[in-house]
Amino acid sequence: MSTVPCEGSGPESVHTPGGGAASARPGDEEFAGLLPETRRELAYRLAVGQREGRAPSVVGAVVRGGRMVWSGVRAADPPVAHGTVQYRIGSLTKTFVAVLVLRLRDEGALRLDDPLGRHLDGTEAPDATIGQLLAHRSGLAAEPRGPWWERTAGTLRPEPADLFGDRPQRLPAGVRHHYSNLGYALLGALVERYRDGRTWDDVLRAEVLEPLGMKETATRPREPYARGWAVHPWADALLPEPAHDTGLMGPAGQLWSTVEDLCRWAAFLLRGDERVLSAASLAEMRVPAVPPEGNSWGAGYGLGLQLARTSPRTAPDGTARAPGGRLLAGHNGSMPGFLASLWCDPDQDLAAVALANCTHGPSVSGIATGLLEAVADREPRIPEPWRPLTGPLDEELLALTGPWYWGANPFALRLREARWLELSPLSGTGRASRFHVEPDGTWTGLDGYYAGETLRVVRDADGSVSHLDLGTFVLTRGPYDPQAPVPGGVDPAGWRV
Structure with missing residues (x-):
């Protein structure tokens, strides 16, 4: 043996x-x-x-x-x-x-x-x-x-x-x-x-x-x-x-x-x-x-x-x-x-x-x-x-970071190296993904539920950011932002108690 x-x-x-x-x-x-x-x-x-x-x-x-x-x-x-x-x-x-x-x-x-x-x-x-x-x-x-x-x-x-x-x-x-x-x-x-x-x-x-x-x-x-x-x-x-x-x-x-x-x-x-x-x-x-x-x-x-x-x-x-x-x-x-x-x-x-x-x-x-x-x-x-990011900082891209809302669910968008973005839930529930930038200025999901899906920035006629479109999901700066095209619309009476 x-x-x-x-x-x-x-x-x-x-x-x-x-x-x-x-x-x-x-x-x-x-x-x-x-x-x-x-x-x-x-x-x-x-x-x-x-x-x-x-x-x-x-x-x-x-x-x-x-x-x-x-x-x-x-x-x-x-x-x-x-x-x-x-x-x-x-x-x-x-x-x-x-x-x-x-x-x-x-x-x-x-x-x-x-x-x-x-x-x-x-x-x-x-x-x-x-x-x-x-x-x-x-x-x-x-x-x-x-x-x-x-x-x-x-x-x-x-x-x-x-x-x-x-x-x-x-x-x-x-x-x-x-x-x-x-x-x-x-x-x-x-x-x-x-x-x-x-x-x-x-x-x-x-x-x-x-x-x-x-x-x-x-x-x-x-x-x-x-x-x-x-x-x-x-x-x-x-x-x-x-x-x-x-x-x-x-x-x-x-x-x-x-x-x-x-x-x-x-x-x-x-x-x-x-x-x-x-x-x-x-x-x-x-x-x-x-x-x-x-x-x-x-x-x-x-x-x-x-x-x-x-x-x-x-x-x-x-x-x-x-x-x-x-x-x-x-x-x-x-x-x-x-x-x-x-x-x-x-x-x-x-x-x-x-x-x-x-x-x-x-x-x-x-x-x-x-x-x-x-x-x-x-x-x-x-x-x-x-380590901090390397290279020149894109101010427009930096302005996209911070809180976004899918409906009333809060998410954070963070800027990573090489213009990658990372989306993560802030409430403990939700779908997280990383996104790499494409030549046309959109981003493609790398993992999680959004793997392969497209994230794009939608702008108003004056060039300001209206919302984010993530595979047809609308992410807004405020929960159910009435200024954004939220599917199904937003009740004009707004939030109530």
Whole structure:
């Protein structure tokens, strides 16, 4: 059994492409390492996870400020160096494939709302869009036909037609989330279609792994790597699990990686790298595929990333750290003999990884999120300093700021860098959004209910501002301002008691 050491190592740098360390944000340098009590808490959580989950080994790591600041392992065998030991990461592979597809989108080769049949001939899901495949909304069957694909060789399914049974479409495309490993097999084929027939993993290595310095991530293991085990449910006994090349199903879960490489991947998912994928495109991957209104959702799926909202948090000293819960993005993975989990908290610029070499047992997702929250609760991110706007100040734009009313509901409009605007409710209820300026002098919503909607300033004949029009909603300087064209009019008697 190949396993790995018993205590967390010291702070280690995760290098970005080209060998340079990831750029630090203000305040990162002074607080780069973790406090001793935090490190002990991380070691404790990892130890409890390994023991209660009855796993031959569990490896964990934390990324903060673009670099690995802690890693550790608990293992049944005597300790060995663990940072470069490969584990199979299962469906974490899907996050890599999704990045390849987003690269094609950003290059203009395809659109996310394109039906797959426009790009792949003879596909079993011609009407499902590429975005639906990424978000598991294609309605395709969850698994390929034939014997359990994760424990059998891909040579049993040598052709794409061998993946699909008599009823490949289980639900209408776009109706609901239905996890489909088959969908990612098709996305891998889509990548190969636009990369001159090169295999998806060759494309991955050239376009993603090599630029990010992920030298130990591959479709096949190489020493040192952990062997996969099944643990008997009623006895402390082990059974070896097979580790086949899954062939055409590889894009759904074939990759092997190390905790150090996955820390590099986590740093990329948090910050982006223009040589691979921009931070803006990565942020798009973190948006729920069917965005819910408000804060009621607890779990979802973006474009190749699982999404989760944690419970409200209180720090050890009793202060609220995340009163609305944390918004996390990442993915879990499993293959016979292995479990994997990676979760990122973009607001804290923080991520955690957990890997185990057993089929069932430890909650690696709980371990990873527990490591992440232990750091966030005890050592929250130092916020960047406030800075005034740069460049000349537009007095007309400044005059738009301040209170506005949608009906009787008060909002504040604030001016941000690069002529962006931010609208937020003042009454505690209402829809908040940020807006970026367009060449025609309007603004477009970036997030929330008004994402994609147009905000424009409406002026009277003399050039003075009459009101704001936000997707047909009229915002006025006073509550139900009778001087503005409020839809439905304003009672001429005005307010009364």
